[in-house]
Amino acid sequence: MTAKISRRALVRLLGIASASLTMPGLGEAITQSESKNSGASVTPRHFSSGFLWGSAAASYQVEGAVNEDGRGQSIWDTFSHTQGKVNNGDTGDVSVDFFHRYQADIQLMKELGLKSFRFSISWSRIFPTGRGTPNPQGLNFYNKMVDALLEAGIQPYCTLYHWDLPQPLQDKGGWSNADTSKAFADYAGYTAGKLSDKIQNFMTINEMRTVAEQGYSLGVHAPGLHLDTKSLAQLNHYLVLGHGLAVQSIRAQAHRGTKVGIADNINATVPVIETPEHIAAAHKAMREENAMYLTVVEEGRYTELYLKRLGANAPHFTAEELKVISSPMDYVGLNIYQPTYVRADGTEAGYSVIQPPSSYPHMYSPWLTVGPEAIYWGPKLVAEIWKVKTLYITENGASSADQIAADGHVYDTDRVMYLRNYLTQLQRAVAEGVPVKGYFLWSLLDNFEWADGYEKRFGITYVDFATQKRIPKESAAYYKQVIRENRVL
Numbered sequence: 001m002t003a004k005i006s007r008r009a010l011v012r013l014l015g016i017a018s019a020s021l022t023m024p025g026l027g028e029a030i031t032q033s034e035s036k037n038s039g040a041s042v043t044p045r046h047f048s049s050g051f052l053w054g055s056a057a058a059s060y061q062v063e064g065a066v067n068e069d070g071r072g073q074s075i076w077d078t079f080s081h082t083q084g085k086v087n088n089g090d091t092g093d094v095s096v097d098f099f100h101r102y103q104a105d106i107q108l109m110k111e112l113g114l115k116s117f118r119f120s121i122s123w124s125r126i127f128p129t130g131r132g133t134p135n136p137q138g139l140n141f142y143n144k145m146v147d148a149l150l151e152a153g154i155q156p157y158c159t160l161y162h163w164d165l166p167q168p169l170q171d172k173g174g175w176s177n178a179d180t181s182k183a184f185a186d187y188a189g190y191t192a193g194k195l196s197d198k199i200q201n202f203m204t205i206n207e208m209r210t211v212a213e214q215g216y217s218l219g220v221h222a223p224g225l226h227l228d229t230k231s232l233a234q235l236n237h238y239l240v241l242g243h244g245l246a247v248q249s250i251r252a253q254a255h256r257g258t259k260v261g262i263a264d265n266i267n268a269t270v271p272v273i274e275t276p277e278h279i280a281a282a283h284k285a286m287r288e289e290n291a292m293y294l295t296v297v298e299e300g301r302y303t304e305l306y307l308k309r310l311g312a313n314a315p316h317f318t319a320e321e322l323k324v325i326s327s328p329m330d331y332v333g334l335n336i337y338q339p340t341y342v343r344a345d346g347t348e349a350g351y352s353v354i355q356p357p358s359s360y361p362h363m364y365s366p367w368l369t370v371g372p373e374a375i376y377w378g379p380k381l382v383a384e385i386w387k388v389k390t391l392y393i394t395e396n397g398a399s400s401a402d403q404i405a406a407d408g409h410v411y412d413t414d415r416v417m418y419l420r421n422y423l424t425q426l427q428r429a430v431a432e433g434v435p436v437k438g439y440f441l442w443s444l445l446d447n448f449e450w451a452d453g454y455e456k457r458f459g460i461t462y463v464d465f466a467t468q469k470r471i472p473k474e475s476a477a478y479y480k481q482v483i484r485e486n487r488v489l
């Protein structure tokens with residue numbers, strides 16, 4: 001049977017945000033009364049003053065220049081050059097050539113009014129073989145680029161691992177090998193030690209779940225492996241261990257005042273209907289669905305249910321490792337794109353995850369289901385459950401089948417729709433006092449979208465990859481205005 005969804009149900013699923021689009025005034029009235037109740041100082045649709053509007057990118061997706069200045073090979077070089085792995089045979093060899101064009105792109109950021117830029121460092125530029133002797137030229141690019149950001153009044157937020165593991169470390173097992181966790185901590189500490197005079201904010205690993213699931217289980221990302229359940233559970237443990245060791249090593253080597261966090265794509269659990277029982281279910285689900293990532297990082301233990309579900313496949317770990325894994329952070333970054341709807345039930349877990357019907361709306365990327373409430377419930381639950389004091393949305397954005405119109409403009413109305421609805425829900429959280437301090441839109445420029453190659457565009461700026469011409473889209477005009485007015489438009 002084909003699942004059907006009525007328009008009314010769709011509005012309910014998409015939440016108040018959509019309702020306020022079709023019924024002017026309603027969203028505002030609700031936000032206003034929530035603000036009044038919580039006593040928060042933000043006015044309707046506004047964000048708190050000093051809210052950090054930014055954009056995000058990652059080294060392999062934008063830099064190009066893969067053979068310059070002594071850079072070593074990463075697993076994404078290997079993977080993208082393996083036939084059949086990436087759509088259309090695309091690679092990150094050139095991408096948007098950010099390595100050479102960063103100055104002009106930083107001007108674009110300035111023009112938009114961006115207050116921050118989240119980028120990642122290519123480990124293979126700093127340590128071409130992953131460990132050992134650093135490449136003196138490696139830091140040069142990031143030093144220059146960060147100087148240009150600072151000159152433009154844009155705060156740098158630096159991710160240390162956004163998936164481009166040095167190939168020599170993969171040759172020794174990659175994240176399946178505990179030595180990789182140690183090598184990561186060494187590289188992270190060294191790099192933060194060198195750059196923390198200019199960069200105050202570091203993030204360890206981007207999206208541990210994607211690293212494990214896409215790279216080592218489904219095999220659709222580098223290194224393209226298919227580990228069994230037990231090996232994968234152990235690998236997950238080494239990922240969080242790598243994160244914890246890196247937090248400690250950054251603290252040991254960086255300047256005082258350096259802030260350390262993570263950029264994690266939690267399963268953002270959303271109550272299917274906002275009733276007390278389903279909200280309680282979303283709470284439980286947040287801990288259990290993220291048990292091997294943010295939960296263990298925050299709590300320093302694996303949940304009983306997680307270990308029970310794995311049984312004989314549970315990872316080996318020590319009490320000392322759990323302590324390292326839960327080393328205190330200064331903030332938590334959340335990458336939130338889609339919702340995980342849950343409902344209350346009578347199972348041991350007290351909830352179940354609802355799989356979306358085939359008719360569920362999504363953006364150009366089929367995985368990117370539209371559920372703006374994810375960006376309300378995600379940060380709200382994380383703040384409540386783990387008493388997190390500072391949160392950022394380290395990624396949110398949408399793919400679109402962008403076309404250049406006859407007048408030369410790109411009218412990405414679907415991306416604007418997506419952003420407007422998600423920002424409405426984010427503002428709802430901020431208005432209630434959820435401590436989200438900033439938002440990094442993915443992404444400033446179209447870029448290499450991993451296994452999808454260049455076909456799925458996520459930029460608010462269109463890139464003609466043949467000429468490297470940049471064309472700000474309608475969504476760039478939208479975001480610029482949001483930033484200028486510090487409110488949802």
Ligand code: FCB
Pocket residue numbers: 058061206207210265335395442449450458
């Ligand atoms: C996230 C990744 C980022 C980008 C966006 C669309 O999962 O962290 O690199 O690919 O998705």
